[in-house]
Amino acid sequence: MKANSAFIEALDVLSFRGNRLFGDPGSWGEAIVPPPPSVAAGALRSQLLARERVDLADFAGGRVQHPAVGSRERPGSLTLAAFHLARHRADGAVEPLFPLPADVQISGERQSMRVLTMRPQRIGSIIGSAALPCWPALAQGTERGKPVGGLWLTGDGLHAWLRGEPIDGQRHVVPSTSLWRTEARVGVGLDATLRRAEDRKLFSLQALTFMPGVGFAVQVAGAEPKEGLLRFGGDGRGARLVPCEIRWPEPDWEAIAAAKRARLLLTSPGIFERGWLPTGAGEPSPAEGAPFELDGVRGRIVCAAVPRAQFVSGWDLARWQPKTGQRAAPAGSVYWIEELEATPEALRKLVARGLWTAQQYDSDPRRAEGFNRFTFAAY
Numbered sequence: 001m002k003a004n005s006a007f008i009e010a011l012d013v014l015s016f017r018g019n020r021l022f023g024d025p026g027s028w029g030e031a032i033v034p035p036p037p038s039v040a041a042g043a044l045r046s047q048l049l050a051r052e053r054v055d056l057a058d059f060a061g062g063r064v065q066h067p068a069v070g071s072r073e074r075p076g077s078l079t080l081a082a083f084h085l086a087r088h089r090a091d092g093a094v095e096p097l098f099p100l101p102a103d104v105q106i107s108g109e110r111q112s113m114r115v116l117t118m119r120p121q122r123i124g125s126i127i128g129s130a131a132l133p134c135w136p137a138l139a140q141g142t143e144r145g146k147p148v149g150g151l152w153l154t155g156d157g158l159h160a161w162l163r164g165e166p167i168d169g170q171r172h173v174v175p176s177t178s179l180w181r182t183e184a185r186v187g188v189g190l191d192a193t194l195r196r197a198e199d200r201k202l203f204s205l206q207a208l209t210f211m212p213g214v215g216f217a218v219q220v221a222g223a224e225p226k227e228g229l230l231r232f233g234g235d236g237r238g239a240r241l242v243p244c245e246i247r248w249p250e251p252d253w254e255a256i257a258a259a260k261r262a263r264l265l266l267t268s269p270g271i272f273e274r275g276w277l278p279t280g281a282g283e284p285s286p287a288e289g290a291p292f293e294l295d296g297v298r299g300r301i302v303c304a305a306v307p308r309a310q311f312v313s314g315w316d317l318a319r320w321q322p323k324t325g326q327r328a329a330p331a332g333s334v335y336w337i338e339e340l341e342a343t344p345e346a347l348r349k350l351v352a353r354g355l356w357t358a359q360q361y362d363s364d365p366r367r368a369e370g371f372n373r374f375t376f377a378a379y
Contacts, residue, residue, distance in 0.1 A: 003352075004224050005245060007086060007094045007215055007241075008043075008230065009242065014232060015208070015235055016035035016233050034216070036314065040370070041078075041370050046317075047229075070368070075368035076368070078368060079221045079368050079370070082218060083216060085179065086216055086217035087215070095155045096217040102307055102333050103117055103305045104161070114145060117138075120136060131285075132303055133288065134302045136304070152176065162251040163252050163255075180210045183207050183209065261338045262299070263336055264335040265374060266373070267375055268374075270329040271372060278301075278372075279357060279372065280295075292337060301337055302336055304335045306329050306333040311328065355372040
Protein backbone atom coordinates (compact mmCIF):
# COMPACT_ATOMS: atom_id res chain seq x y z
CA MET A 1 0.00 0.00 0.00
CA LYS A 2 1.49 3.33 -1.09
CA ALA A 3 2.21 5.85 1.67
CA ASN A 4 2.13 9.61 1.16
CA SER A 5 3.88 12.23 3.29
CA ALA A 6 2.81 15.67 4.47
CA PHE A 7 3.84 18.44 6.87
CA ILE A 8 1.53 19.86 9.55
CA GLU A 9 2.27 23.52 10.29
CA ALA A 10 0.77 25.17 13.36
CA LEU A 11 -1.19 28.39 12.72
CA ASP A 12 -1.81 29.07 16.41
CA VAL A 13 -0.59 27.93 19.79
CA LEU A 14 -1.35 24.22 20.24
CA SER A 15 -2.56 22.28 23.25
CA PHE A 16 -1.73 18.57 23.54
CA ARG A 17 -3.16 17.41 26.82
CA GLY A 18 -2.03 14.31 28.63
CA ASN A 19 -4.29 11.72 30.25
CA ARG A 20 -4.39 13.29 33.68
CA LEU A 21 -7.73 14.80 34.60
CA PHE A 22 -7.87 18.57 34.77
CA GLY A 23 -10.57 21.22 34.67
CA ASP A 24 -11.30 21.29 38.39
CA PRO A 25 -10.69 24.63 40.14
CA GLY A 26 -6.96 25.27 40.37
CA SER A 27 -5.95 22.20 38.31
CA TRP A 28 -3.04 22.18 35.85
CA GLY A 29 -3.05 20.60 32.39
CA GLU A 30 0.47 19.75 31.23
CA ALA A 31 1.20 19.51 27.50
CA ILE A 32 2.98 16.50 26.00
CA VAL A 33 5.23 16.48 22.93
CA PRO A 34 4.76 14.62 20.76
CA PRO A 35 1.10 13.85 21.39
CA PRO A 36 -0.25 10.35 20.67
CA PRO A 37 -0.58 9.61 16.94
CA SER A 38 -4.35 9.42 17.38
CA VAL A 39 -4.36 13.24 17.56
CA ALA A 40 -3.09 13.49 13.98
CA ALA A 41 -5.17 10.54 12.77
CA GLY A 42 -8.38 12.10 14.08
CA ALA A 43 -7.58 15.46 12.48
CA LEU A 44 -6.81 13.84 9.11
CA ARG A 45 -9.97 11.72 9.16
CA SER A 46 -12.14 14.69 10.08
CA GLN A 47 -10.62 16.77 7.27
CA LEU A 48 -11.19 13.96 4.75
CA LEU A 49 -14.85 13.52 5.75
CA ALA A 50 -15.49 17.27 5.63
CA ARG A 51 -13.71 17.66 2.28
CA GLU A 52 -15.85 14.95 0.69
CA ARG A 53 -19.01 16.38 2.29
CA VAL A 54 -19.86 13.32 4.35
CA ASP A 55 -22.62 14.11 6.84
CA LEU A 56 -20.72 14.04 10.14
CA ALA A 57 -23.89 13.44 12.18
CA ASP A 58 -24.74 10.37 10.07
CA PHE A 59 -21.15 9.14 10.34
CA ALA A 60 -21.14 9.59 14.12
CA GLY A 61 -24.46 7.76 14.34
CA GLY A 62 -23.11 4.80 12.36
CA ARG A 63 -25.51 5.33 9.45
CA VAL A 64 -22.86 5.96 6.78
CA GLN A 65 -19.30 4.87 6.18
CA HIS A 66 -16.36 6.01 4.07
CA PRO A 67 -14.10 3.65 2.05
CA ALA A 68 -10.90 5.13 3.54
CA VAL A 69 -12.06 6.25 6.98
CA GLY A 70 -14.32 3.23 7.50
CA SER A 71 -17.19 3.49 9.97
CA ARG A 72 -17.63 4.35 13.60
CA GLU A 73 -17.23 0.68 14.49
CA ARG A 74 -14.55 -0.46 12.06
CA PRO A 75 -11.51 1.32 10.57
CA GLY A 76 -11.06 1.66 6.82
CA SER A 77 -7.92 1.62 4.71
CA LEU A 78 -6.58 4.95 5.98
CA THR A 79 -3.64 4.29 8.30
CA LEU A 80 -1.28 6.73 9.95
CA ALA A 81 2.06 5.08 9.17
CA ALA A 82 4.22 7.75 10.85
CA PHE A 83 3.76 10.85 12.99
CA HIS A 84 6.81 12.74 14.23
CA LEU A 85 8.01 16.16 15.24
CA ALA A 86 9.68 17.80 12.22
CA ARG A 87 11.32 20.97 10.98
CA HIS A 88 12.19 22.68 7.72
CA ARG A 89 15.91 22.63 6.99
CA ALA A 90 17.78 25.51 5.40
CA ASP A 91 17.33 23.92 1.95
CA GLY A 92 13.55 23.76 2.46
CA ALA A 93 13.36 19.99 2.93
CA VAL A 94 11.22 18.64 5.76
CA GLU A 95 13.28 16.67 8.28
CA PRO A 96 11.52 14.39 10.80
CA LEU A 97 12.83 14.42 14.38
CA PHE A 98 12.77 11.42 16.71
CA PRO A 99 12.98 10.81 20.46
CA LEU A 100 16.23 9.18 21.54
CA PRO A 101 16.10 5.36 21.39
CA ALA A 102 16.06 3.90 24.90
CA ASP A 103 19.52 2.35 24.38
CA VAL A 104 21.14 5.77 23.80
CA GLN A 105 22.38 8.03 26.59
CA ILE A 106 23.81 11.50 25.99
CA SER A 107 25.69 13.46 28.64
CA GLY A 108 27.80 16.60 28.74
CA GLU A 109 27.41 20.11 27.36
CA ARG A 110 26.49 20.98 23.79
CA GLN A 111 30.10 21.36 22.66
CA SER A 112 31.31 18.18 24.36
CA MET A 113 28.44 15.72 24.21
CA ARG A 114 29.21 12.07 24.93
CA VAL A 115 26.92 9.60 23.17
CA LEU A 116 26.88 6.11 24.67
CA THR A 117 24.91 3.07 23.56
CA MET A 118 23.70 0.18 25.69
CA ARG A 119 24.68 -3.37 24.82
CA PRO A 120 23.00 -6.63 25.87
CA GLN A 121 25.02 -8.40 28.56
CA ARG A 122 24.52 -11.75 30.23
CA ILE A 123 24.86 -11.01 33.93
CA GLY A 124 25.76 -14.54 35.03
CA SER A 125 25.23 -15.28 38.72
CA ILE A 126 23.55 -11.96 39.58
CA ILE A 127 19.94 -12.57 40.56
CA GLY A 128 17.32 -10.08 39.42
CA SER A 129 13.74 -9.74 38.29
CA ALA A 130 14.55 -9.46 34.56
CA ALA A 131 12.37 -11.71 32.41
CA LEU A 132 15.00 -12.01 29.65
CA PRO A 133 18.51 -13.52 29.69
CA CYS A 134 20.36 -10.28 28.88
CA TRP A 135 20.31 -6.88 30.52
CA PRO A 136 20.93 -3.61 28.64
CA ALA A 137 24.29 -2.45 30.01
CA LEU A 138 25.88 0.97 29.60
CA ALA A 139 29.69 1.00 29.72
CA GLN A 140 30.64 4.50 30.85
CA GLY A 141 34.28 3.96 31.76
CA THR A 142 35.94 6.25 34.28
CA GLU A 143 34.38 9.44 32.90
CA ARG A 144 30.79 9.36 34.07
CA GLY A 145 28.03 11.89 33.59
CA LYS A 146 24.32 12.41 34.11
CA PRO A 147 22.11 11.93 31.05
CA VAL A 148 20.78 15.08 29.40
CA GLY A 149 17.06 15.24 28.64
CA GLY A 150 15.04 17.19 26.12
CA LEU A 151 17.05 16.02 23.10
CA TRP A 152 15.85 14.82 19.70
CA LEU A 153 17.54 12.90 16.91
CA THR A 154 17.57 14.31 13.40
CA GLY A 155 16.62 12.13 10.45
CA ASP A 156 20.31 11.64 9.66
CA GLY A 157 20.94 10.72 13.30
CA LEU A 158 18.31 8.01 13.29
CA HIS A 159 19.56 6.81 9.90
CA ALA A 160 23.02 6.33 11.47
CA TRP A 161 21.56 4.55 14.52
CA LEU A 162 19.52 2.20 12.32
CA ARG A 163 22.69 1.12 10.52
CA GLY A 164 24.74 0.70 13.68
CA GLU A 165 26.85 3.80 13.00
CA PRO A 166 27.87 6.30 15.71
CA ILE A 167 25.65 9.29 16.52
CA ASP A 168 27.39 12.68 16.26
CA GLY A 169 26.33 14.91 19.15
CA GLN A 170 27.01 18.06 17.12
CA ARG A 171 25.21 17.16 13.88
CA HIS A 172 22.58 14.64 14.90
CA VAL A 173 21.11 16.04 18.11
CA VAL A 174 18.59 18.90 18.52
CA PRO A 175 17.49 20.39 21.88
CA SER A 176 13.79 20.92 22.45
CA THR A 177 14.49 24.56 23.39
CA SER A 178 15.16 25.26 19.71
CA LEU A 179 11.85 23.68 18.62
CA TRP A 180 9.10 25.07 20.86
CA ARG A 181 8.39 27.02 24.00
CA THR A 182 5.60 26.67 26.55
CA GLU A 183 3.39 29.25 28.16
CA ALA A 184 0.65 29.06 30.77
CA ARG A 185 -2.93 29.77 29.69
CA VAL A 186 -6.01 30.16 31.89
CA GLY A 187 -9.14 28.21 31.02
CA VAL A 188 -12.73 28.77 32.18
CA GLY A 189 -15.21 25.98 32.83
CA LEU A 190 -18.45 26.35 30.86
CA ASP A 191 -21.98 25.39 31.78
CA ALA A 192 -23.33 23.49 28.76
CA THR A 193 -26.94 23.99 29.83
CA LEU A 194 -26.87 27.71 30.61
CA ARG A 195 -24.15 28.35 27.99
CA ARG A 196 -22.13 30.61 30.26
CA ALA A 197 -19.01 30.47 32.39
CA GLU A 198 -19.34 28.51 35.62
CA ASP A 199 -18.47 30.09 38.94
CA ARG A 200 -15.15 29.12 40.56
CA LYS A 201 -14.07 27.08 37.51
CA LEU A 202 -10.74 28.64 36.56
CA PHE A 203 -7.93 26.25 35.66
CA SER A 204 -4.51 26.48 33.98
CA LEU A 205 -2.95 24.58 31.11
CA GLN A 206 0.20 24.62 29.02
CA ALA A 207 0.13 25.94 25.48
CA LEU A 208 2.87 25.25 22.93
CA THR A 209 4.31 27.82 20.55
CA PHE A 210 6.41 26.20 17.85
CA MET A 211 9.40 27.96 16.37
CA PRO A 212 9.16 29.04 12.69
CA GLY A 213 9.51 26.06 10.40
CA VAL A 214 8.76 23.51 13.14
CA GLY A 215 5.72 21.25 12.99
CA PHE A 216 4.92 17.58 12.43
CA ALA A 217 5.67 15.11 9.64
CA VAL A 218 3.06 12.49 8.82
CA GLN A 219 3.01 9.48 6.52
CA VAL A 220 -0.42 8.26 5.47
CA ALA A 221 -1.30 4.95 3.81
CA GLY A 222 -4.68 4.13 2.27
CA ALA A 223 -5.57 7.73 1.38
CA GLU A 224 -3.90 10.74 -0.20
CA PRO A 225 -3.57 13.79 2.07
CA LYS A 226 -4.72 17.03 0.48
CA GLU A 227 -3.59 20.54 1.33
CA GLY A 228 -5.98 22.25 3.69
CA LEU A 229 -6.73 23.35 7.23
CA LEU A 230 -6.97 21.07 10.25
CA ARG A 231 -8.56 21.30 13.68
CA PHE A 232 -5.56 20.07 15.60
CA GLY A 233 -5.20 19.11 19.26
CA GLY A 234 -7.14 20.42 22.24
CA ASP A 235 -9.67 23.22 21.60
CA GLY A 236 -9.45 22.56 17.85
CA ARG A 237 -6.58 24.98 17.21
CA GLY A 238 -5.67 25.78 13.63
CA ALA A 239 -3.01 23.98 11.58
CA ARG A 240 -2.25 23.60 7.88
CA LEU A 241 -1.60 20.29 6.10
CA VAL A 242 0.83 20.51 3.17
CA PRO A 243 1.70 17.37 1.13
CA CYS A 244 5.44 17.09 0.49
CA GLU A 245 8.27 14.67 -0.11
CA ILE A 246 10.02 13.47 3.05
CA ARG A 247 13.09 11.27 3.21
CA TRP A 248 12.33 8.80 5.98
CA PRO A 249 15.31 6.97 7.57
CA GLU A 250 15.64 3.33 6.51
CA PRO A 251 17.86 0.51 7.75
CA ASP A 252 19.97 -1.76 5.58
CA TRP A 253 17.43 -4.56 5.11
CA GLU A 254 19.82 -6.95 3.39
CA ALA A 255 22.49 -6.55 6.09
CA ILE A 256 19.98 -7.21 8.88
CA ALA A 257 18.64 -10.35 7.19
CA ALA A 258 22.18 -11.61 6.57
CA ALA A 259 23.30 -10.92 10.18
CA LYS A 260 20.32 -12.92 11.54
CA ARG A 261 19.85 -10.51 14.41
CA ALA A 262 18.34 -7.06 14.80
CA ARG A 263 17.14 -4.36 17.12
CA LEU A 264 13.44 -3.53 17.06
CA LEU A 265 12.63 0.14 17.74
CA LEU A 266 9.12 1.38 18.53
CA THR A 267 8.47 4.58 16.58
CA SER A 268 5.03 5.07 18.15
CA PRO A 269 3.51 3.85 21.43
CA GLY A 270 2.89 0.09 21.44
CA ILE A 271 -0.35 -1.35 22.83
CA PHE A 272 0.41 -5.03 23.35
CA GLU A 273 -1.41 -7.95 24.93
CA ARG A 274 1.73 -8.84 26.90
CA GLY A 275 2.24 -5.31 28.17
CA TRP A 276 5.88 -4.41 27.49
CA LEU A 277 6.54 -7.29 25.06
CA PRO A 278 5.58 -6.61 21.44
CA THR A 279 2.85 -8.40 19.52
CA GLY A 280 4.27 -11.66 18.20
CA ALA A 281 6.28 -12.39 21.35
CA GLY A 282 5.65 -15.54 23.37
CA GLU A 283 6.14 -16.26 27.07
CA PRO A 284 9.52 -14.84 28.21
CA SER A 285 12.12 -16.99 29.94
CA PRO A 286 15.20 -15.75 31.89
CA ALA A 287 17.18 -18.56 30.28
CA GLU A 288 15.95 -18.58 26.68
CA GLY A 289 14.30 -15.20 26.11
CA ALA A 290 10.93 -14.72 24.41
CA PRO A 291 10.16 -16.38 21.06
CA PHE A 292 9.00 -13.92 18.41
CA GLU A 293 7.01 -14.78 15.29
CA LEU A 294 4.84 -12.47 13.24
CA ASP A 295 4.00 -12.30 9.54
CA GLY A 296 6.98 -14.32 8.25
CA VAL A 297 9.58 -12.94 10.70
CA ARG A 298 10.93 -15.26 13.43
CA GLY A 299 13.48 -14.82 16.16
CA ARG A 300 14.07 -14.67 19.89
CA ILE A 301 13.96 -11.52 22.02
CA VAL A 302 16.91 -11.70 24.41
CA CYS A 303 17.01 -8.17 25.82
CA ALA A 304 14.81 -5.07 26.10
CA ALA A 305 15.16 -1.42 27.10
CA VAL A 306 11.63 -0.20 27.78
CA PRO A 307 11.01 3.06 29.68
CA ARG A 308 8.14 3.42 32.12
CA ALA A 309 4.76 2.63 30.54
CA GLN A 310 2.48 5.43 29.44
CA PHE A 311 -1.30 5.48 29.24
CA VAL A 312 -3.11 6.45 26.08
CA SER A 313 -6.75 7.39 25.89
CA GLY A 314 -8.28 10.21 23.85
CA TRP A 315 -11.71 11.52 23.01
CA ASP A 316 -14.14 9.55 20.82
CA LEU A 317 -15.81 12.34 18.87
CA ALA A 318 -18.38 10.04 17.24
CA ARG A 319 -19.59 8.66 20.58
CA TRP A 320 -18.82 11.87 22.48
CA GLN A 321 -17.05 10.05 25.29
CA PRO A 322 -13.48 9.25 26.40
CA LYS A 323 -11.73 6.31 24.80
CA THR A 324 -10.74 3.42 27.02
CA GLY A 325 -7.38 4.08 28.67
CA GLN A 326 -4.71 1.55 27.70
CA ARG A 327 -1.18 0.93 28.92
CA ALA A 328 1.44 1.37 26.19
CA ALA A 329 5.17 0.81 25.76
CA PRO A 330 6.60 4.25 24.88
CA ALA A 331 8.05 5.20 21.51
CA GLY A 332 11.81 4.70 21.63
CA SER A 333 11.63 1.30 23.34
CA VAL A 334 14.28 -1.10 22.01
CA TYR A 335 14.24 -4.91 21.79
CA TRP A 336 17.22 -7.06 20.78
CA ILE A 337 16.34 -10.07 18.61
CA GLU A 338 18.68 -12.99 17.91
CA GLU A 339 18.27 -16.13 15.76
CA LEU A 340 16.43 -13.94 13.26
CA GLU A 341 14.87 -15.77 10.30
CA ALA A 342 13.49 -13.41 7.67
CA THR A 343 14.09 -12.19 4.15
CA PRO A 344 14.59 -8.47 3.45
CA GLU A 345 11.14 -8.43 1.84
CA ALA A 346 9.53 -9.95 4.95
CA LEU A 347 11.22 -7.35 7.16
CA ARG A 348 9.95 -4.51 4.96
CA LYS A 349 6.44 -5.95 4.86
CA LEU A 350 6.22 -6.31 8.63
CA VAL A 351 7.46 -2.74 9.22
CA ALA A 352 4.89 -1.43 6.74
CA ARG A 353 2.13 -3.40 8.48
CA GLY A 354 3.05 -2.68 12.09
CA LEU A 355 2.96 -4.96 15.12
CA TRP A 356 -0.57 -6.28 14.61
CA THR A 357 -2.02 -9.74 14.15
CA ALA A 358 -4.24 -10.30 11.12
CA GLN A 359 -7.39 -10.11 13.25
CA GLN A 360 -6.29 -6.92 15.00
CA TYR A 361 -5.30 -5.30 11.72
CA ASP A 362 -8.83 -5.65 10.34
CA SER A 363 -10.75 -4.60 13.44
CA ASP A 364 -8.69 -2.60 15.95
CA PRO A 365 -9.19 1.19 15.51
CA ARG A 366 -5.82 1.82 17.17
CA ARG A 367 -4.16 0.36 14.05
CA ALA A 368 -5.56 3.15 11.89
CA GLU A 369 -4.54 5.71 14.54
CA GLY A 370 -0.84 4.90 14.12
CA PHE A 371 -0.02 2.86 17.20
CA ASN A 372 2.36 -0.15 17.19
CA ARG A 373 4.59 1.30 14.47
CA PHE A 374 8.25 0.27 14.50
CA THR A 375 11.37 -0.34 12.46
CA PHE A 376 14.33 -2.72 12.51
CA ALA A 377 17.93 -1.67 13.06
CA ALA A 378 21.35 -3.29 12.86
CA TYR A 379 22.51 -5.12 16.00
